[in-house]
Amino acid sequence: MSVLLEVIATTVADARLAVQAGANRLELVTAMGEGGLTPSLGLIEAVVAAADFRAANAAVGAPAAGVPVNVIVRPHSRSFVYDADDYAVMLRDVRAVKAAGANGVVIGMLTPDGEIDREGLARAIDAADGMAITFHRAFDETRDLQKALDVLLGFDAVTNVLTSGGKPSVLQAESIVRELVRQAACSHCTVLAGAGLTVDAVAGFVSATKVQAVHFGAGVRVGGNSLAPVDAAKVAQVRALLDAKRS
Template identity: 45%
Template structure:
């Protein structure tokens, strides 16, 4: 079981590594669902541990639709993230009708050649998640889809996530990364019910369950023990 942890500071990366996390999703603007971190933050996060760091590429939180100006910024950010030493990017875009914006996605994927790519929770607003998953599986660069199975916390959508995971297994080459609302008290039953092989943890490993508080290595370690038992 792979454990990905959200980091918003370099200190979070150190704490996550100390607790036994496997990968970092690096973001800023967490109150807005995650925005692109600064180049300085990416560099600091990469230097903080040996964990792979995947940085969010999201220029604004108004929607998952991007203008030409937005895309120009995103393409520049991908290059900067690469130069800063990150292992990958986290990105997602939809059309006005809730389908994958293939044109925009392909432009970003070209810029991200050689980087690991996660399609983020824009997926949870797709009009048809199974159709969206089949589209994303066509791109070998996309390793996984981060999803809660919808707009509710992931534990409430575990049966649906199992169906998505089974479809991803059938398609091959793409994985379901389950996340949103996970913590030590619910992650065991969630994994058993959903069958996902990767989990994404945010506030659930922080003191008091709040992004305003520190990330605690012991909380990461506790989840790791639960998932290893």
């Protein structure tokens, strides 16, 4: 099985470059330097349309059905603990993301004591109404990653957990990620490894951890700069390395 490659897009141009270079899925965000915030409705609609690429895909050899777009829903970067007003905004945004035709939402919410906010997550899942759910790196701020993963595995709608293994860079957490992959094995949920991955390190990381999905932000941008555009050559290189691992 090929390792899934998810790439962060912050613009329509990012989306086009990533799709044409071989990304399997996009995460659409704004304010990447703050860890990602909810994009505007106009941007969501434009990126969903761009990633669909039904006619253009035939010319570049990409999948005819296009590439799924998951959209972050995060109202601010102050914390992952949200009040009633935050949730009112988030649930409206989740519904808007679905109406815009996105594949899924990327969310994460915690209680003040560093646990998964189960009630808040359940409300978001209900608003998503069948869309795929990725729980983002709020997961890395929980007090116990294995306990937190057990909680998320109890929600059938949560199909991905984005994690750096609780470290600033996932490359510092190979053993932790490997254990999380084992814990999630044979479940409906995929461990999506990201934060700090580089083109040079990805093949060794995949071999060491056995992850089936990787997430790239700055690592596939021009100059490794989170504020720069996607570098299509780097995306293509990562795709080729992942395909070589399969073979």
